[in-house]
Amino acid sequence: MGKFLLILLIFFIIIFSGQLIFNKFISTNVSFGVTFSQKYATELNLDWKKVYLSILDDLKVKNLRIPTYWDVDDLSQVDFMLDEAKKREAKVILTLGIKQPRWPECHIPKDIKSLPVGERQRLALEYIEKVILRYRDRSEIAYWQVENEPTLDFFGHNCDRFDEEFLKKEVELVRDLSDKPIMITDSGELGAWETPMKLSDIFGISVYRKVYNPTLGYASYPLLPYFYNIKSKLAGNKKTFIAELQAEPWFYNNFAVGTETAEQVKLFSPEEFRENVNFAKQTGFSEIYLWGVEWWYFMKEQGQPEYWDFAKTLFN
Incomplete structure (x- = not known):
């Protein structure tokens, strides 16, 4: 038993020493961005245009990830955000x-x-074509992102099983219509990364520190930051960045509205926000897109401006 504990101790020393050594070689020059969903802002009973303009003018965000929801099909909303x-x-x-x-x-x-x-896939391709033809000459668009974590087919509602051939068709269509780089994302913790990395020009990952499972409750992934960088190199070493860093609670009921403000702070404190950002900086990736900007604004409206104020320090 004593020998086993000694081996275990040595193992953990090696693992943690690896992070310390890795930290000496990574760049501290990190740029931040956010994902903004007009649909989610509306679900929080917010004026989504007001929130979006505050993101640009108060937070002074210069890097954005914006959806083109198929079920909204009102591209005037996207027009506004791009303009x-x-x-x-x-x-x-x-x-x-x-x-x-x-x-x-x-x-x-x-x-x-x-x-x-x-038939759904055929119509989805038609909608993708419609969006690209409308926006492909827009200089403010840096990349096209094709699907969001497409290989993670066990997560989501009314989602089909992952179809690699369909994803290839989507990528091929985008390449035929535009010469802008293509990004595909995958779960940082649960994805294998190989397929989306192979099909894309740029690869994005999600990083979640505290998640919820109906059976286990809340849990944290026991991973060190450099795990993600090593995994990137093993999967293909394509340009990788964090497309989705957890910066809001994982709600067990999927809803912020109706959950007491104090409970929301308990689920994700300002200190956890800072810790997640520091964790992400230690991955060695130079771009980090934060997930939760709508919620920061929502919390500011509830008398909890700490999240919004901390974010200001990242973008200003």
């Missing part, structure tokens, strides 16, 4: 496809949900 970003010389990652940021993950129009998978 305002361009005025402020901000850069945008525009997401395409069925699976996009925010619950229910797969944003499929009601009249299309009941169609056979093949």
